Amino acid sequence: MRTLAPRSRIAVAALTLVVVFVSSILAAPTTRNGVVLGLALDGALASLSVLSSRDLRKRRPTLARALGSVVVVDVALGATFFFSANTNYNLAIGAAMAIVLLGLSFLTGISGQISLGNSAFMGVGALAVAIWANHHASTPLVVTLLIAVACGAVAGLLLGLPAARLRGPYLAGMTLAFAVAFTAIVNSFTSWTGGDAGLQLPNAVTAPRWMATLFDSQSSPLALNSAWLADVTIVAAGVSFFLMANLIHSRAGRAMRLLRDNDVAAEIVGVSLARSRVLAFVVSSAYAALGGGLWTLINNSVSPPAYSFALSITILSLVVIGGIGTVSGALLGGVIYAYSASVISWITTQTGLNPQGNLASQLNGIIFGALLVLVMLFAPLGIVGLIRRLHRRLASKLPG
């Protein structure tokens, strides 16, 4: 074990404090304000430790990523205690979507492949959770979600093996075929999947008792449970983002960037092309399945028609709008998706459109389409790319 630089020691000490703090909160939570205060302190400590050591990212990259995730997750968790049930629902849906976006962003931006089938992989995860829960109702949440991830990974492997031989439009075509076939496949196993009607969870995910004690006795169970579901999703997203950041900066992640840039040169430095391509496909599918599984928990049911090809297009647009191949772009895409429902309903009420009408039901596609065109015109690298460009321009103008 190498000795740590003094500033890194501060960071490690801070992380220890963070862990102690969180565990003490979880062990004996008393009031809602106590938890929020704890989260705030915890986030502040993590930010402080990141700031206290300017070269932390270089010296202890994993620690820096962990602290970064803790800060963002803390802020989001704290917010769920104040949000309305509806906002928490949107937040949860968006956080789950961010996981899916991250998977596709990785596949497209880092490994240089494309998938139009991620809606179907979401569907695989969503159905896996519903089917498992209907047979084993008492399985812990984490295990159920991991089963969804495993199902998504296996599906990704099955599609990824032949897909590793295809490039560009051919790969897009094959994954598109999977996305289109998914609903048909689901309908041919109605006894398992419930067909178009889908499946209900046998019992809704409810907040654990310790969390209920944090809320006023007047709080509706709905508010409590939606806050809990948002918290679960945020933590899942935090873990997913942390792991993906690790992967992107690791040698396995570099292998994927190398073969994206120059596959002949990647092969001569020892990257196994097929293996890396399939692996990227599996990771992307597993992330999509986790997002889909979380959607089932949030909605308390799964409706297979929701995982149609149109969702794949929305996912791809959001990845492009956020910024392909960037972790923050996926997060941004998730936020946009979380708010798109509210924005659309706002537009519907403002313009007096019939909410059940033809135009209102197409608004989603119209808005994402317009946003996509704007981004492609003015910021081809997405919003994150635009921000980075502006930042670089500012930095070059400032002296020093």
Add this chain to the structure above:
Amino acid sequence: MEPATTSTAIAFEEVSVNFGGLQALSSVSFSVSSGEIVGLIGPNGAGKTTAFNVACGFVKPSSGAVTYPVSKRHGLRPDQLARSGIARTLQGVGLFPHCTVLENVMAGGQIRPHGGFFAGIFSSPASVRAERSLRDDALAVLERLNIAAVAPRLPSEIPYGTAKKVSIARALMCDPSLLLLDEPASGLDGAELDDFAHLITTLRSSMGVLLVEHDMDFVMPLVDRLVVLNFGEVIASGAPEDVRRNPDVVAAYLGVDQ
């Protein structure tokens, strides 16, 4: 660095390659020993590039075999070859355009241990340490070639001669026992050529070098031995002076220049 030995780094044994009806190589045999610089020359279409691609596993011989004593195996895939100590450069520069120069060189250490998927996604301490030492080694190789200053740049932002050095730096990262250089002199000017010739001479202390080259002024003083191909056959091999006087070679190739 190990002292130079005289073990064989690569041997072609009666290698033939057919592309459809075209005989690209017919019964080509030659070898490169560790510590030796061998030049593979011949007129355009003589089969140099095919021979080179067979050497690094991109093309499978139709008959005959290429043996690499290092791995005691033959018929390996390119990535398996890289694992057994064979490094090559590509025609031009063959760098990764969206990765920095440092990352391009680090790519040469892709096959080192602790670089697996799970080590990466969970950021295991061993993988972080391996990554740090990989970075240090890449910087050291850049220092050794006097191009450490361009480490944070992209390949598109550096001069061509420097980019060629980066591609050699990348090849050196896996401590190869055999280095295959595809047209190392192409696109370089006078001073850069001298620099390159010097660089290649310093490499022979620890490995065998096989290079394909058009530029005779560059090759002649540099190599220990020449193998001359014409129409897919070895028409001459030996010391540069002998080859230069060989009437077949003069007729087939060098005569064109004189």
